[in-house]
């Protein structure tokens with residue numbers, strides 16, 4: 022267990038709410054983590070196997086007499102690799118199913134004759150995928166793109182279309198390793214099959230299947246999720262938003278929308294602005310309706326609508342502890358089941374909306390894509406009529422910050438290229454970015470992504486790492502809960518250039534961008550893959566040759582494992598702040614932290630200390646610069 026110390030005024034707000042939780046006698050993630058100590062050593066090292074009913078089996082490393090094989094004979098390498106591969110497949114499944122839902126939503130838009138937001142992006146994607154349609158028949162084109170995207174999940178032949186975005190040298194490596202992802206569902210199923218009892222026992226071969234499943238996430242499911250969300254709801258462009266729990270309002274009906282898929286949150290944005298809903302809220306004695314976003318839903322609606330970002334993964338319970346939340350509305354992923362019990366201690370209604378994520382004790386209002394606005398209004402009504410049930414036990418922290426969000430690939434190119442009227446075609450226009458890196462003004466770029474985890478100091482790892490990197494002229498891009506940490510710490514405001522090194526500060530000042538760029542939610546890490554591919558293609562090198570790196574300092578989810586794996590297999594050096602559960606197998610640990618570099622040019626590194634992690638990343642970037650002779 023680590024202390025809760027983090028950055029700036031955020032720490033004060035956090036401690037205030039933790040004290041209130043204690044006074045209110047309600048538990049939070051921190052208390053449960055403490056009660057869980059010591060955590061299972063076998064599980065922690067990845068050497069516990071429950072894949073068949075002859076188990077559970079575990080490998081005892083510390084005692085010479087303990088079992089060194091499972092009942093079936095599985096070694097520590099087999100067990101740890103199987104466990105890791107299954108987690109990666111689950112992460113890939115979560116992201117990719119999100120992507121599928123968005124593709125289905127796109128098809129539903131056609132059926133309902135609803136307009137899409139970004140026709141330009143639709144045309145570019147159709148062109149990229151070789152889909153032809155008459156210029157004036159947008160509906161037809163939308164349907165063809167949506168169906169083509171859905172085919173990516175189960176097509177029997179060929180490989181994923183977005184693989185073609187990768188540099189040739191990268192594709193050659195994937196081909197030589199036989200890890201080119203074929204169809205998204207197939208790769209996930211294959212991991213589950215090959216890790217079934219009595220199937221694949223070779224940790225290297227298990228990892229090959231896991232890499233293919235991860236690549237089918239980054240270059241498949243996630244990329245489909247991102248690209249089609251932009252087409253449906255608009256490609257993000259930079260603007261300022263507020264962040265932290267101080268965005269809750271004492272005089273308004275507060276609705277926190279939490280989870281991942283933008284279909285629900287987009288409908289909620291429309292519903293809360295409906296005059297009939299606002300009038301209803303006023304009749305209940307509220308000033309208005311205040312919609313705020315949490316976790317990746319927070320990222321999605323902040324970057325398209327400027328909706329405030331209430332907080333990240335570890336703030337979901339604290340939002341309810343404020344006593345000011347009328348409804349916490351959730352869809353899928355990263356929703357703590359504890360919310361249900363917690364909501365009952367206050368007046369908050371927990372509303373689940375997906376058949377894939379029900380929680381006992383919550384109100385379930387199934388989100389129907391065809392009747393999206395009707396559903397959203399029903400949810401808003403539940404919140405509004407709950408306003409009168411507020412007790413006096415209210416504590417909204419004052420702390421909130423401001424920062425810029427919405428740096429999609431198109432927005433970054435537009436900003437760097439100085440294009441003013443329209444989004445640039447996202448090919449061949451990364452020259453200004455390449456020039457800035459080549460000249461050394463910007464030494465390189467690093468992505469800081471991922472979750473919160475009680476094993477490391479909350480938010481502090483994200484923030485310290487980002488600060489150290491920008492101080493050393495490394496441009497930072499961020500997504501997910503890392504993005505929430507950075508905006509709360511003020512690193513996404515124009516003022517943050519004061520914290521940047523001379524070169525980066527000059528570049529940011531000229532372009533009027535913060536030194537930490539918000540690129541969206543977890544699935545939007547595919548934006549980062551797209552951008553680095555464009556840069557590599559422009560420079561005629563592989564992704565592994567670029568002065569770039571990635572870090573997930575506080576990761577905890579299976580999705581993060583999938584992301585880390587597709588990043589490494591794409592040639593990127595990835596520093597994790599928390600070790601994956603693999604250390605019981607020396608061979609697998611070496612495979613992840615060393616052998617993968619020989620194969621893919623990227624590797625995992627484990628470094629819980631943010632400053633040391635920054636040092637490693639800077640070192641890696643400088644070595645890449647030397648190799649490129651820039």
Ligand code: MSK
Nearest residue numbers: 317355471472501502
């Ligand atoms: S929400 S996966 S806690 S980043 Fe995407 Fe945050 Fe991690 Fe969930």
